[in-house]
Structure formats: C-alpha cells, structure tokens
Amino acid sequence: MKSFLYPKLNPPSFTWVRPEKGGTISKVHEWIEPLTAESDPAKCKDADVVVVGVPLSRSSISASGASEYPDAFRRMWKGFTTYNLDEDVDLTELTVLDAGDVPMHVTDIPRCHENIIQASEAIHRTFTASKVCAIGGDHSITAMMVKGLHKAKPDQKIGILQFDTHFDLRDLADNGPSNGTPMRNLIESGVVEGSNIYNIGLHGFFNTKDLKEYADKHGVNYITLGRARKKGIVETVKGCLEELSAKVDLIYMTVDMDCLDIAYAPGVPASTPGGMTTAELLDSVLTAAKHPKLNAMDIVCLDPLKDTTVQTTVKLGTHVFLTYLTGVATRK
Structure with missing residues (x-):
C-alpha cells in the first residue's frame, strides 16, 4: 500500500497485523504504525518519531549483508514490549x-x-517536528541522510555524534562514497564542519595513522574507548x-554497530575485539537521546x-532503537 511519500519511499518491506482499534497494545509490533495509502499527511505530520529503512550495503568496503537489516529489524519487534522497566517508561x-x-537500484x-x-x-520537510531514525544499511548512508537533512533545513548547523570503532575518514578518491568515508564526505562537501564531529569508541589496531592526521587537521573530535572508560562513558x-550543542542547531x-566488542555483536561486517560492551552502548544512546538538540539518528x-x-x-540493534525512543519519551 503506497503512502503519500511514494516514490521517494516504498512501503515497508514487512508489516505486522495490528490489533483491532481499541485493543490492548503491549508489544512493539502492535504499536509502530506503517504509513499506508490511507494515511492522512495532515494527521501524520505531528508524529514523534519516523522510522525509515535504508537497505543498502553494496557500498561497503567489506562483504556485507547490512541491506537485510531493515527487514530483520521489523521482524524482531514481536520480541520486545513497549515498556522499559529500567526507566519506568511506556513507549506507547x-x-x-x-x-x-x-x-x-541493483x-x-x-x-x-x-x-x-x-x-x-522529503521526510524532514514533511515531518518537520519529528525525530527521524534511519535503519541501515552500511555507513555510507549516514552522509546521504545528513545531506538530505541539510537540504531540508539549510539554515541550521548540523553536528555529528558518532559511536564507532573507525574514523570513517578514508580518502574519497580511493574509496568513493563507501562505508569507510561518510565523515570525510560530509566534511569535504561542506555539509558538516570537522570540528562539529565527535567520535566515541575508537580503539585498537583498526585505523591507520594518516586517518588520525586527517582528523587532527580538520579538527575532528575523537575520544578513544580507553579514554572514555577512564572518564566514564556517560560523562x-x-x-x-x-x-556540540553550544556550536550547532541540530x-x-x-x-x-561495529563499535561493540565482537563478543556482543558478532553480526557486523567488521567485528573487532576490545570494543564497547552492550551496557556501555545502551547507556550512551540513552544519555544522548535525552538531549533536546538530538533529532535524528541511524543504526548502521x-x-x-x-x-x-x-x-x-539483530536483537541488540533493536534494543538500541528502543533505548533511543526511551530517551525521546523522557523529554516529554
């Protein structure tokens, strides 16, 4: 059932049968509403959060099936309730x-x-007050989602909070717009200033020295996982x-997801030892999601x-998404 956003967006790849009107809603798959041909743009525009799948992984440096995640993500909803016991928040x-x-395109x-x-x-122009969450896809989608945001809101300065094992600052001349270049893409296209990118989670032997030198040259802010742990992840x-909030509007x-240790996230294209724990990432996402200027995100x-x-x-990625929503809910 094509919505008013077609052809910019196709219908969800997978939808659940929703409960009858007035029925009890306690699971995520019963609660999130798919846009359909019957959806009224006027009634939809005030949605708190809009989710969009971005099933692209052909632009990944290493072999990747990340394009399959939007579908797997939706299928995982049935395994989660809408109630967050830790925060006493019901996402409904x-x-x-x-x-x-x-x-x-193929x-x-x-x-x-x-x-x-x-x-x-199109999403940011239609849902001007909504938070937008993109479900990737490889990391190349981040540069494109941010460029679209910039087109929709050209007068607002954008900052990036990045959780990652890698700088993602590889040379575009050698790598093109791949999952290894999104931050450099944004810097060199003039969409985001290097000094407005903050990367938390870098560690180990997974970045070359020239990428650090590029980061230093362009003022990119990066905090290795070791330094973050000494200070405290949440702090x-x-x-x-x-x-960031002192310098940007959004x-x-x-x-x-490769910011996580391989023990916690084996299902990533570039899994590594020595990364974040599940608790560290979820605490980080919840802390960030409570901030009033954080209005868009992706999971890649x-x-x-x-x-x-x-x-x-897949379960952990879904948990990250629901944790983000928990932070958004606490703002209300």
Missing part, C-alpha cells in the same frame, strides 16, 4: 510511524545514494553533547547474515 506515549524503505550505487538524499529531504557523552547521532553496519542463530546482534 509516543506516536511512531514506519515510513517504509528507500528504493535501491547496481547503480550513486543512484542509490541520491535516492537516500531525496528521501531524507564522556554528556561532555561531547555539551560542547545533532545527528550515528551508531555503527548490522549484518543479519553474519549473526548468530539466535540473532544476537
């Missing part, structure tokens, strides 16, 4: 819409990226948000095809 206080998936990656930019712009996130959070580089049989990483 929020109106959350599933806008569907950005259409992708072989033309630049066309896929342009589709993401156009879809992001580190709070400090980054305080600095904060975009990107969660690359989660590969269901590399996950365990019990879908450890």
